Amino acid sequence: MRIILIPLFLLLFATGFSTGQPGEGKTLYEHHCSRCHGTDGARGLFGAKNLQKSLLPDTAIALQIRNGKRIMPSFKKKFTPDQINEVSAYIKTLRIPAI
Template sequence: MKLRITVAFFLFGIFLIACSENKVRNQPDEASLKTTSSISVGEQIYDKYCKLCHGKDGKLGLNGAKDITASVLTLEERILLIKNGKNTMTPFEGILSEEEIKAVARYSMSLQ
């Protein structure tokens, strides 16, 4: 009888360890999910506001727009440009939030 209780506790202990290991293992997955979703937020914003002039792949160049895939601007420069606009490019400050501007700037870096 005593042995059975010991075995039961032993198994319960293994069960607990297995569960906590699972949790630790799941953390990187959750983190990578977050990055994926922030990329797709940027993509959604791009589709809605930028595709018009720059095209789906960034190369359209309508209304004097520059080819984004050929751009050498840094992320910070893009954030400023998107906020303030330039020539015929719309200033997006007030249209998009700070976070949205960053997300779409990050997305524009992935167009190559």
């Protein structure tokens, strides 16, 4: 049974499967992240990365949200796994496509 469930879980996580409210990622981002990253992802206060230029894959984005990095706090006690996926998906919408 584990042989089936573990790959299925990884596939769902990697594809951004979510049962959260539509738009919840944007709401959470605006409330918790925009202070440093800006509403458009480009602000960069306190060393926050420019999310418009980020090339991180989904799993790395979720990992940084969950665990934090340097001055960025961890959100694993504030967000559910679905909320982390919602915020990750929203962050990807802030990216500016490479020309």
